[in-house]
Amino acid sequence: MSVRVAVLAQITEADRILADGLRADLARRGILAINLIAAPGAGKTALVERTIVGLKGELRVGVVEGDLATSLDAERIAALGAPAVQITTGSGCHLEARMVQAALGSLPLEEIDVLIVENVGNLVCPTAWDLGEDARVVVASLAEGDDKPRKYPAAFATAQAVVVNKTDLEPYLPARAAVLRERALAVNGSLAVFEVSCLTGSGLEGWLEWVRESLRRKRGGKG
Amino acid sequence: MSVRVAVLAQITEADRILADGLRADLARRGILAINLIAAPGAGKTALVERTIVGLKGELRVGVVEGDLATSLDAERIAALGAPAVQITTGSGCHLEARMVQAALGSLPLEEIDVLIVENVGNLVCPTAWDLGEDARVVVASLAEGDDKPRKYPAAFATAQAVVVNKTDLEPYLPARAAVLRERALAVNGSLAVFEVSCLTGSGLEGWLEWVRESLRRKRGGKG
Numbered sequence: 001m002s003v004r005v006a007v008l009a010q011i012t013e014a015d016r017i018l019a020d021g022l023r024a025d026l027a028r029r030g031i032l033a034i035n036l037i038a039a040p041g042a043g044k045t046a047l048v049e050r051t052i053v054g055l056k057g058e059l060r061v062g063v064v065e066g067d068l069a070t071s072l073d074a075e076r077i078a079a080l081g082a083p084a085v086q087i088t089t090g091s092g093c094h095l096e097a098r099m100v101q102a103a104l105g106s107l108p109l110e111e112i113d114v115l116i117v118e119n120v121g122n123l124v125c126p127t128a129w130d131l132g133e134d135a136r137v138v139v140a141s142l143a144e145g146d147d148k149p150r151k152y153p154a155a156f157a158t159a160q161a162v163v164v165n166k167t168d169l170e171p172y173l174p175a176r177a178a179v180l181r182e183r184a185l186a187v188n189g190s191l192a193v194f195e196v197s198c199l200t201g202s203g204l205e206g207w208l209e210w211v212r213e214s215l216r217r218k219r220g221g222k223g
Numbered sequence: 224m225s226v227r228v229a230v231l232a233q234i235t236e237a238d239r240i241l242a243d244g245l246r247a248d249l250a251r252r253g254i255l256a257i258n259l260i261a262a263p264g265a266g267k268t269a270l271v272e273r274t275i276v277g278l279k280g281e282l283r284v285g286v287v288e289g290d291l292a293t294s295l296d297a298e299r300i301a302a303l304g305a306p307a308v309q310i311t312t313g314s315g316c317h318l319e320a321r322m323v324q325a326a327l328g329s330l331p332l333e334e335i336d337v338l339i340v341e342n343v344g345n346l347v348c349p350t351a352w353d354l355g356e357d358a359r360v361v362v363a364s365l366a367e368g369d370d371k372p373r374k375y376p377a378a379f380a381t382a383q384a385v386v387v388n389k390t391d392l393e394p395y396l397p398a399r400a401a402v403l404r405e406r407a408l409a410v411n412g413s414l415a416v417f418e419v420s421c422l423t424g425s426g427l428e429g430w431l432e433w434v435r436e437s438l439r440r441k442r443g444g445k446g
Binding site: 039040041042067068069070072091093120121122123124125127128141143144145147148150151152153154166168169172173174199 | 262265292293295314343344345346347351366367368370371373374375377389391392395396422
């Protein structure tokens with residue numbers, strides 16, 4: 001027995017124009033912008049940390065942190081010496097382009113190559129909002145199960161890459177990374193999929209190379 | 224550096240009246256209603272399955288399943304012989320009382336002692352919506368980390384119980400069940416906290432006894 005409910009779209013044309021303007025501004029500055037989307041606890045901040053450290057001395061990462069209530073994540077990022085700005089949404093379930101735009105005023109954009117926007121921990125609402133990013137990346141914890149692409153398809157359908165995290169737990173889980181990969185690709189065949197453990201550091205080189213290559217493509221495309 | 228954004232409350236007085244009416248109707252029928260809230264992949268459906276099986280022959284469980292896109296969860300419940308109705312929300316990030324009310328028309332309420340409403344996988348939006356429940360229960364996967372009460376405080380502040388799931392993984396995680404418990408109680412000192420593994424079945428008896436006792440209290444309170 002199934003009941004289908006209608007949901008009203010809340011995104012306005014003004015939001016879209018703002019996101020496009022933000023994207024154009026970041027393009028002019030040669031900054032690659034990544035919108036990181038995941039369920040709570042999937043390891044978004046851990047991936048940001050690994051990315052900052054992995055690209056250190058090569059590419060400069062700046063971070064916008066979206067959280068309901070605390071600045072814990074921004075403090076973790078700042079501890080690594082990367083510029084970070086915290087957006088506290090209260091009960092807001094996603095970031096919007098206007099919030100990112102306001103936050104960017106607090107970041108030294110001339111010193112940033114890669115901007116990572118860590119969205120609020122939520123696999124539903126953030127998928128509908130364009131933050132002016134070049135690439136949308138889903139972090140999927142293998143501990144959450146390998147059925148998430150089926151159950152939260154919009155997140156995977158609108159992304160360019162999926163980082164399957166916590167693969168170190170695979171021996172102790174009923175979920176399989178290969179199954180998650182297959183189901184993600186069934187939703188969106190053009191996804192780049194990386195299997196990593198931000199705890200042990202395994203598998204991260206492929207992800208870092210994807211970031212480097214995305215930036216190269218963006219800057220190459222500029223000229 | 225921190226930016227705070229305003230969020231508009233969308234819940235109307237009509238929603239509240241509807242939820243109260245639903246709660247009164249379920250009370251008349253002697254049904255205990257539980258609103259199950261969790262992040263994607265925390266193990267809500269696994270807990271529902273364990274609850275149905277654990278109370279079998281003693282209490283009859285009926286289930287309302289909230290999901291974005293599939294009826295996979297309702298099928299899992301139906302396979303156990305329990306009455307289940309699926310609400311497919313499309314891109315809707317939470318259930319509302321009017322959806323539950325519509326779904327109840329498809330359940331044999333006279334054959335149900337405990338109604339479990341499994342909300343959409345989301346630790347943010349569902350916390351604001353009263354579904355006419357007697358008790359709100361958060362399922363927190365230990366694999367998501369032990370910091371969730373700090374980062375998603377509203378879910379814990381408005382709940383009566385927390386089920387810490389996937390404790391079987393504790394030896395392989397940086398997170399600790401005792402720390403999660405302590406942080407949940409720091410947000411809401413009146414929470415009942417249960418540490419379980421729906422995979423292995425460990426720790427579930429305390430949770431089942433809490434369900435039994437909640438129903439006894441509700442029915443005792445009626446007469």
